[in-house]
Amino acid sequence: MATFTVRIPDDLHQRVKHIAAAEDRSMNAQLVHLLKRAVSEYERDRAPKG
Template structure:
């Protein structure tokens, strides 16, 4: 597993923490899920364009 340092503006950090809590996840787990969805969607769009 890779470690990534991510700098977020204070307001975005608070909003992300709230979204993670609403989803009953840690912030780290929530961010992983969000990035995974974004990457999979980008891959689907790329495959459709090919």
């Protein structure tokens, strides 16, 4: 599994932290969940038509 550091604005950090707590996830698990959703949406929206 890859590891990397990402810098995000403090307000975004707090928002994700709040969501993670509400979903009973760690910050890492929440960020992975959100990234997977975003990548899936990106791929779905750009899939070849036809």
